[in-house]
Amino acid sequence: MDRNTFTGLFLIMIILAGGVFFMKPSEAEINKERAKQTADSLKRIGVKPASQSIATTNNTTKAVDTALLKGPFGSNMNGSEQTTILENANLKITLSNLGGKVLSVEVKNEQTYGKQPVILFNGNENKFGLNLNVDGKPLQTNNLYFTATKNGNGVTMRANYNADKYVDFIYHLPADGYQLDFNVSLNGLNQIIQGNQISLNWETTLLQQEKDAKKEQEHSGPYFKYVAQNPDHLNLHKDEKKEINEGKIEWFSFKQHFFSAVLIPTVPFEKGDLEVKVSTEPGKIKWYGANMQLPFNQLSAQNYAFKFYFGTNKFTTLKAQGHELEKQVDLGYWPLKYINRFIVLPVFNLLESFNWGYGLIILVLTILLKLAMSPLTYKSYISMAKMRILKPEMDEIKAKVGEDNPTLLQQEYLKLYKQVGVNPLGGCLPMLLQLPFVMAFFFFFPNLFELRGESFLWMKDLSTYDDFIKFGFTIPFIGDHLSLMCILMTISTLIYTYFNNQISGATGQMKYIGYIMPIIFLGVLNSYPSGLNYYYFLANMLTFLQQFLIRKMVNDDKIHAILQDNKTKPKTEKKKSKFQARLDEYMRNQQQTQAHQKKGK
Incomplete structure (x- = not known):
């Protein structure tokens, strides 16, 4: 994502937020519409407006047309x-x-x-x-x-x-x-x-x-x-x-x-x-x-x-x-509903059978999920570490080729990846495989009856938001309150983003774009159940702990030595996939187009 694309997305967000704020109906319009809908509702159920209604009790005999009594x-x-x-x-x-x-x-x-x-x-x-x-x-x-x-x-x-x-x-x-x-x-x-x-x-x-x-x-x-x-x-x-x-x-x-x-x-x-x-x-x-x-x-x-x-x-x-x-x-759409119904819900019911508090159940459920996903987390970390270690060499290639020829630059990067045996998507794929489980909980907790009325710490009801701070008025995008658990979740996400940037070696616009989403989710999740925000907070903290332990176990110098050793090993030519063949053909065409454009100038 270059600077222009980033700037465009940011402006779109501002326009959308401004449109919601400035185009909302006035209080008078809202009251007028409410009055109209109330009158329609009363008419539909056969009740006259208060000014025309006649008070009755259960023991009052209502007047009936005598003709009906004979029918x-x-x-x-x-x-x-x-x-x-x-x-x-x-x-x-x-x-x-x-x-x-x-x-x-x-x-x-x-x-x-x-x-x-x-x-x-x-x-x-x-x-x-x-x-x-x-x-x-x-x-x-x-x-x-x-x-x-x-x-x-x-x-x-x-x-x-x-x-x-x-x-x-x-x-x-x-x-x-x-x-x-x-x-x-x-x-x-x-x-x-x-x-x-x-x-x-x-x-x-x-x-x-x-x-x-x-x-x-x-x-x-x-x-x-x-x-x-x-x-x-x-x-x-x-x-x-x-x-x-x-x-x-x-x-x-x-x-x-x-x-x-x-x-x-x-x-x-x-x-x-x-x-x-x-x-x-x-x-x-x-x-x-x-x-x-x-x-x-x-x-x-x-x-x-x-x-x-x-x-x-x-x-x-x-x-x-x-x-x-x-x-x-509502357990979500495919495949989320199957994850919730056949994996998450049975585990939750098993933990519930121990008669633990629901705060503890959510903690244990999160730990079990993180343990199950730990091989993917480890693989993702190693892949990002390799990309971070390769960054100095990539900077050298960039300085040599220049930024005005992005197609050639990408080709040189791909050559380097091939030489050292690195998949640039290796860090993304494990994260994508974990994403359905993260999204499944977005449907699971808001629709989980068991959390209704259950308290934990300062949260009086895990099935709804904890309005730790009440404004007494409505703020666009936020609402009339602030949820403390949602704030903690947002802070934990920002901390996780910071350390994730350190691992991946992200720079430029990509370094800062990860900080925008947590702020957006603060407004989105502020009115969602505190149980959901509690889960995301725990997930962030446990992911941070996992990465901290993995970083202690992984030696960057050893990874660098392995990458350099891969350069000296003879490469066996593998049959290209259809996608790779199309990608190579696309890059050749792009390079030829750019070469013709330069000659034309």
Whole structure:
């Protein structure tokens, strides 16, 4: 990289940073957009703005058009809302007779970052039921008042068309686990329900559980799985609505960062659509909507069986549910997800079985990785040491050939490498082989449920950032805080870069470009989990220690003697690779072009 290229890249960085700062919307524009989205959200879920709303309680009977009382399910059009609770060791399910639906879900033994119970969703923004065409009129069971009958740890919700024609929603919560059995029974409604399909509708807003709402939104979205295919998801960063009609649907989920609400039908859905909208209201993450088609065969007794999963996104817990739910956990793209799933995660689970603290587990995991990679680290060091030792000879060649003929200069360098038996890429290749493991952890730690709520040293929660310094205002590129572990990681990277330059003998622009990336990563990783920054800090320190020990063991004079001895050894001509042949041909053409240009002058 020459000076002009370096200067150009640096200017591009300044322009991008300036563009983000100066082109961001004003506070008034942000507030206006938030107000508009809030109004749209309220309109979507059927709630009037505060200035027009009428306060009601669960015991208040809502007014209903008398014509509706005489229509289909008229006796269920009026009533008062009552709740029934099902509870086991893991879940507390609150059911409402209004719609016969799950009104709220509390995941036991878990807390939000603010030390409150984890409630996935709650209140009127949760809508669930069947959309039916009854006697030629549309009907939503979400608006009906069901009659609840509790039997042990099960509840039957019934809405009557008449004495022998009714809809049953049947719930049963096992003694433990995260699954809720759900069955729909349509009795005697053949010829009353028109068409050969009905629609199941579920809409809800999932509530904030984590410290950083922005990061929680980035890891939250609707997921779905076609039969015999891998799970897929909608856009995680913006609003989207998608038709799902490329196959039968095995399940769909409303996923948050560390928790999920999943609906699994016994018989896959025929088709449907999913929708997501990013919430701008405090305490809320995203609004989700789903409409799934179910076959209606005009039977006198039509039944549909489902299972809900309400629980954590811990990889092993999701895997135990079956249906490949664990693939909702983002372990990275290929090949990173395979490294995380089949190497890193099993080792992590093994270390976790010793009941160590997670700070110690991350330390031991980093040491094991560095030990496994130590042969590559050693090879990379030796290669860079050879290049450093050859630098005086390369400087002599440069002074002799001159900088105005780069093609000839590269040819002379290649001759020298060939004479002494040095591969100029020998230091890069071992580092590139280690890079996938370094990048794999970038996905592993931010999505690791086990770190949630776990503290170490001053870090109260390893799954989110440690705001050691709070500004009280937002600084472009940095945010509203400084993470102490991120600062330590940055300092360690700068120290590592300094000593790496000493080993490689880097000079000029290349000597300083390595210091730019740590500063960039300071802004990028400042809001990432402290557990991730802790790992990178440990990795830097252990790499520095490795190189220090290797440097003590390696004798530069001995390496120099070996290189000089290689010059005197007879060289056996090896068959050139296609790449080498093309490279030689390219350099010959470049040299001829430069020679013609000089003659023309």
